[in-house]
Amino acid sequence: MTTFDLPDLGEGLTEATLLSWLVSEGEEIVIDQPIAEVETAKSAVEVPSPYAGVVKTLHGAVGDTLIVDEPLITVDTGDGADVPDGAGAQPYREEERAGTDPAAADEAGDTDDEGSGNVLIGYGTSSSAGGRRRRRKGDGKGSAVSEPASEPAAAVPEKALRVSSPLVRKLARQHGLALSSLRGSGPDGLIVRADVLAAADAGDPAEAPAARDSSESAPAPQSGAGAPAPGGLEIVERTPVTGMRRAVATKLSQSRREIPEATVWQDVDVTELMQLRAKLKATSAEGAPSILAFVGRFVLAGLAKYPELATRIDTDKSGEQEIVRFDGVNLGFAAQTEKGLVVPVIRHAERLSARGLHTEIGRIVGQARDGTLSGKELTGGTFTVNNYGVFGSDGATPIINHPEVAILGMGRILERPWAVDGELTVRQITTLTLAFDHRVCDGGTAGGFLNFVATCLQHPAGALADM
Missing domain, CATH: 2.40.50.100 (RNA polymerase II/Efflux pump adaptor protein, barrel-sandwich hybrid domain)
Incomplete structure (x- = not known):
């Protein structure tokens, strides 16, 4: 067997x-x-x-x-x-x-x-x-x-407990439960997550650790819905951080721990881009690429000029670090799904036009929301674009998608007063934000890349003519 x-x-x-x-x-x-x-x-x-x-x-x-x-x-x-x-x-x-x-x-x-x-x-x-x-x-x-x-x-009083994973042990500690007091429901008495949660919901005082000082400065740990909490509030629900939520939390926490992150941003006049899209919609049988597809196309052109922002940091066992550069760009697009945030990836995106990116973005984001993407299409990214403007946000400080070294965020497009040729007028404005790993480049590179992308968005027709 x-x-x-x-x-x-x-x-x-x-x-x-x-x-x-x-x-x-x-x-x-x-x-x-x-x-x-x-x-x-x-x-x-x-x-x-x-x-x-x-x-x-x-x-x-x-x-x-x-x-x-x-x-x-x-x-x-x-x-x-x-x-x-x-x-x-x-x-x-x-x-x-x-x-x-x-x-x-x-x-x-x-x-x-x-x-x-x-x-x-x-x-x-x-x-x-x-x-x-x-x-x-x-x-x-x-x-x-x-x-x-x-x-x-x-x-054999020291017989080893059968526990499914370190996660189950950690969950038991969080709920103040002694594993030796639990009866496993898994194969051969294996203690699994459900056993810990069931014991926690039962709230058996015999399974709780010794009570601490009951003063407000050091409240005793509580478990289960309805248990008193500091400040007199009642706990109504405990939701384990599992699945996609935990995967997102782990990756973002790792990013914050390991990456010395810096952020630059720039307001951009995208009026000409909006006019170009409207003209393409009216005159082209294929319609117009999305704003996100245009941003992706200009980002790829920017990465060709500033390739440091599509690299990775490799650290060996001795602690020595290397900056690793790749032949091409795997471009990720952050997508919100019912189960949480995912970043599907378009491989060798530099080979695609704005229309090609539009098609691929629609495919991968749709499949991500349906949960039908393969693992390959959710890994291997070298740069990420995040359009948080669709959620009504004007700006944000995006967290780098570890182990990448940069992420570009885009806010919503709003009509704002803007100076054009010395005259005040109303234009369509968005804010671009670039978070980058200061280990791979300095502000000059990051600012140069961001300004390049902003200029392309401000004058898209001329920029596309050179791509």
């Missing part, structure tokens, strides 16, 4: 919702056959099997939240050997196991007879489903080793 865990989904994603099983128990499958459809924080994807054989167990029901490295499917590969949970997914774990010391593992007692040695955070591996687990000395928590199932429970 071989158990295949949910593989790394990329881009920092740690969980997925099971949408459907594409195979059933007892069915014979082949290598790379899709076995399940899952929805990550970014898109719906099919998971292929790295093994051929007969499906013995499907770990999870439709609608369940699955955690990366948690068992997904058990397959009878016909080799007559039982492979423990997590040990079978070797094609997906080469990076995780890189640098391990086999000699040290042997010294600690990990042998082929006892288990895979591929110990996962939160739970260990064993040689059989019937074996018990205990903590190994050394790290306080350690990995799991086998011992006979017949040994009395009292003889």
Whole structure:
């Protein structure tokens, strides 16, 4: 038997919702056959099997939240050997196991007879489903080793808790729950997120930590709806930060931590651009590209002049950094969906005209809102454009989409008084904002790029003639 865990989904994603099983128990499958459809924080994807054989167990029901490295499917590969949970997914774990010391593992007692040695955070591996687990000395928590199932429970008071992931442990800490007091509902008593939330909702005082000082300056932690909060307010709801919301929070927090960000902005007269679009709508059978498509086209021309803003910073293990430049631009467009903010990417966008960008933007943004984009189209961006003007905002300070080094934001277009040739008149004005990573360039480059894009928007016909 071989158990295949949910593989790394990329881009920092740690969980997925099971949408459907594409195979059933007892069915014979082949290598790379899709076995399940899952929805990550970014898109719906099919998971292929790295093994051929007969499906013995499907770990999870439709609608369940699955955690990366948690068992997904058990397959009878016909080799007559039982492979423990997590040990079978070797094609997906080469990076995780890189640098391990086999000699040290042997010294600690990990042998082929006892288990895979591929110990996962939160739970260990064993040689059989019937074996018990205990903590190994050394790290306080350690990995799991086998011992006979017949040994009395009292003889193994330090038996390892079966917890689906570090996220479940963290959630338990946040709710003040002791994992040892929880009963797992997962396979073989595995403690999953639902178990922690159920215990938190029950609000059992026995599971809460020792009470702290009850003074207002150090209120005791509370859990559950209706619990008193500082200032006398009542908590009416707790919503776990999960899925796309957590993915967005993680990426934006990482951006703020790692990038020394600076911001420049400029008001732009786009009256001529609006007139050009109106003329194209009236005279062209193909209609007119959107404002966002024109902005994208001018941004790409600007990046050709100021390529520093479409690079990335690579940091090696010693802390040394390199600025990496690419052959082309993968242009991302921030899109608001029902599940949160995503940034679908147009690859090699520099090859497209304004009309081509218009078509691609419509396609990727539409699919992003439908949740049908592939993971490939949500990764690999080198520059992002964010049109927050559609939400009624005049301006903002956009956060760089890590690991990119710059993002251009655009506010709404408003009629404002504007001086033209010494005369005050009413023009259509928008505000462009550029946030950039000060490690890759200085204000001169950022300001030059922003002014170039602004000039193109002010005089679009002349700018397009040179593109």
